[in-house]
Amino acid sequence: MFQKIFLTSLTIATISLFSLGANAGESYNCELDASKSNGWVPSTIQISFNDDKELTKLYSADYSPYDMDLAKVLRYTKDFREIKYIEQSKTSTGAKLKTMHTITIMPKLDNKIIYDMKFSAYSNRYNVRGKCEKNFN
Numbered sequence: 564m565f566q567k568i569f570l571t572s573l574t575i576a577t578i579s580l581f582s583l584g585a586n587a588g589e590s591y592n593c594e595l596d597a598s599k600s601n602g603w604v605p606s607t608i609q610i611s612f613n614d615d616k617e618l619t620k621l622y623s624a625d626y627s628p629y630d631m632d633l634a635k636v637l638r639y640t641k642d643f644r645e646i647k648y649i650e651q652s653k654t655s656t657g658a659k660l661k662t663m664h665t666i667t668i669m670p671k672l673d674n675k676i677i678y679d680m681k682f683s684a685y686s687n688r689y690n691v692r693g694k695c696e697k698n699f700n
Contacts, residue, residue: 588613588700590620591644591668593676595693603662604680604691610646610668611700612639618646637665644668660684668695 590611597604605623613619616639621629629648638645648664661683669675674695681688 588619590698590700591674591676591695592698593668593674593693593695595676595678595691597678597689597691600680600689600691604678604689608666608676608678610644610666610695612636612644613700621646621648642669642671644670670697 588611590609593608593610595604595606595608597606605626607625608623609620610618611620616636618631618634618636621631621634623629630650633650634646634648636645637647644667646664646666648666650662650664652660652662654660663681663683665677665679667677667679669677674697676693676695677690678693679688679690
Protein backbone atom coordinates (compact mmCIF):
# COMPACT_ATOMS: atom_id res chain seq x y z
CA MET A 564 0.00 0.00 0.00
CA PHE A 565 2.78 2.43 0.96
CA GLN A 566 4.66 1.62 -2.25
CA LYS A 567 1.56 2.34 -4.38
CA ILE A 568 0.96 5.72 -2.65
CA PHE A 569 4.67 6.60 -3.02
CA LEU A 570 4.68 5.74 -6.76
CA THR A 571 1.48 7.74 -7.33
CA SER A 572 2.98 10.75 -5.50
CA LEU A 573 6.22 10.40 -7.47
CA THR A 574 4.28 10.29 -10.77
CA ILE A 575 2.30 13.42 -9.86
CA ALA A 576 5.49 15.23 -8.82
CA THR A 577 7.20 14.26 -12.10
CA ILE A 578 4.25 15.47 -14.18
CA SER A 579 4.24 18.74 -12.22
CA LEU A 580 7.94 19.28 -12.93
CA PHE A 581 7.44 18.65 -16.65
CA SER A 582 4.56 21.11 -16.66
CA LEU A 583 6.75 23.78 -15.08
CA GLY A 584 9.40 23.27 -17.76
CA ALA A 585 6.84 23.58 -20.53
CA ASN A 586 5.56 26.84 -19.08
CA ALA A 587 8.98 28.44 -18.73
CA GLY A 588 8.51 30.77 -21.70
CA GLU A 589 7.40 34.35 -21.27
CA SER A 590 5.54 36.92 -23.28
CA TYR A 591 5.15 40.67 -23.11
CA ASN A 592 2.27 42.90 -24.16
CA CYS A 593 3.70 46.39 -24.52
CA GLU A 594 2.30 49.87 -25.03
CA LEU A 595 4.56 52.50 -26.56
CA ASP A 596 4.18 56.27 -26.73
CA ALA A 597 4.66 56.35 -30.51
CA SER A 598 2.68 59.55 -31.11
CA LYS A 599 5.72 61.43 -32.50
CA SER A 600 7.07 58.59 -34.65
CA ASN A 601 5.00 59.37 -37.79
CA GLY A 602 3.86 55.75 -37.97
CA TRP A 603 7.40 54.31 -38.09
CA VAL A 604 7.07 52.70 -34.64
CA PRO A 605 4.04 50.73 -33.43
CA SER A 606 1.98 51.87 -30.46
CA THR A 607 1.56 48.30 -29.21
CA ILE A 608 3.71 45.21 -29.62
CA GLN A 609 3.58 41.60 -28.46
CA ILE A 610 6.84 39.74 -27.89
CA SER A 611 7.25 36.11 -26.79
CA PHE A 612 10.22 33.91 -25.96
CA ASN A 613 10.33 30.17 -25.40
CA ASP A 614 12.16 28.46 -22.56
CA ASP A 615 15.33 28.33 -24.72
CA LYS A 616 15.32 32.17 -24.83
CA GLU A 617 14.42 32.15 -28.53
CA LEU A 618 12.02 34.66 -30.02
CA THR A 619 8.71 33.01 -30.92
CA LYS A 620 6.48 36.03 -31.53
CA LEU A 621 6.95 39.62 -32.64
CA TYR A 622 3.61 41.17 -33.55
CA SER A 623 1.84 44.50 -33.69
CA ALA A 624 -1.71 45.10 -34.86
CA ASP A 625 -0.87 48.64 -36.04
CA TYR A 626 2.38 47.89 -37.87
CA SER A 627 3.39 45.86 -40.92
CA PRO A 628 4.03 42.17 -40.18
CA TYR A 629 7.48 41.33 -38.82
CA ASP A 630 9.43 38.67 -40.71
CA MET A 631 10.62 36.38 -37.89
CA ASP A 632 13.59 35.27 -40.01
CA LEU A 633 14.93 38.84 -39.82
CA ALA A 634 14.61 39.13 -36.04
CA LYS A 635 17.48 38.17 -33.76
CA VAL A 636 17.77 38.02 -29.97
CA LEU A 637 20.87 40.04 -29.07
CA ARG A 638 20.63 39.69 -25.29
CA TYR A 639 18.46 37.69 -22.96
CA THR A 640 19.61 38.25 -19.40
CA LYS A 641 18.00 39.03 -16.05
CA ASP A 642 18.46 42.73 -16.90
CA PHE A 643 17.62 42.86 -20.62
CA ARG A 644 15.61 41.25 -23.38
CA GLU A 645 16.99 42.82 -26.56
CA ILE A 646 15.93 42.14 -30.14
CA LYS A 647 17.38 43.45 -33.40
CA TYR A 648 15.17 43.53 -36.47
CA ILE A 649 16.45 44.74 -39.84
CA GLU A 650 13.84 45.32 -42.50
CA GLN A 651 14.31 46.05 -46.18
CA SER A 652 11.40 47.39 -48.16
CA LYS A 653 10.67 49.70 -51.06
CA THR A 654 9.34 53.23 -51.02
CA SER A 655 6.39 54.35 -53.12
CA THR A 656 8.89 55.40 -55.81
CA GLY A 657 10.56 51.96 -55.84
CA ALA A 658 13.73 52.97 -53.99
CA LYS A 659 15.15 50.51 -51.45
CA LEU A 660 14.64 51.43 -47.81
CA LYS A 661 16.45 49.72 -44.94
CA THR A 662 15.34 50.26 -41.34
CA MET A 663 16.96 48.94 -38.18
CA HIS A 664 14.83 48.30 -35.12
CA THR A 665 16.26 47.61 -31.65
CA ILE A 666 13.71 46.62 -29.04
CA THR A 667 14.84 46.42 -25.42
CA ILE A 668 12.74 45.28 -22.47
CA MET A 669 14.14 45.84 -18.97
CA PRO A 670 12.59 43.37 -16.51
CA LYS A 671 14.35 44.86 -13.48
CA LEU A 672 12.93 48.30 -14.28
CA ASP A 673 9.29 47.24 -14.06
CA ASN A 674 9.34 45.88 -17.66
CA LYS A 675 9.99 49.23 -19.32
CA ILE A 676 10.57 49.06 -23.07
CA ILE A 677 12.63 51.17 -25.47
CA TYR A 678 11.98 50.85 -29.19
CA ASP A 679 14.66 52.50 -31.34
CA MET A 680 14.12 52.69 -35.11
CA LYS A 681 16.60 54.27 -37.50
CA PHE A 682 17.10 54.46 -41.23
CA SER A 683 20.35 53.15 -42.65
CA ALA A 684 20.63 55.88 -45.33
CA TYR A 685 19.26 58.83 -43.37
CA SER A 686 19.90 60.49 -40.03
CA ASN A 687 16.24 60.14 -38.98
CA ARG A 688 15.72 58.13 -35.83
CA TYR A 689 12.73 57.43 -33.62
CA ASN A 690 13.27 56.44 -30.01
CA VAL A 691 10.08 55.70 -28.09
CA ARG A 692 9.46 54.34 -24.62
CA GLY A 693 6.71 52.48 -22.94
CA LYS A 694 5.78 49.74 -20.51
CA CYS A 695 5.13 46.02 -20.87
CA GLU A 696 3.00 43.57 -18.99
CA LYS A 697 4.75 40.23 -18.54
CA ASN A 698 2.88 36.94 -18.89
CA PHE A 699 4.16 33.42 -18.44
CA ASN A 700 3.23 31.00 -21.21
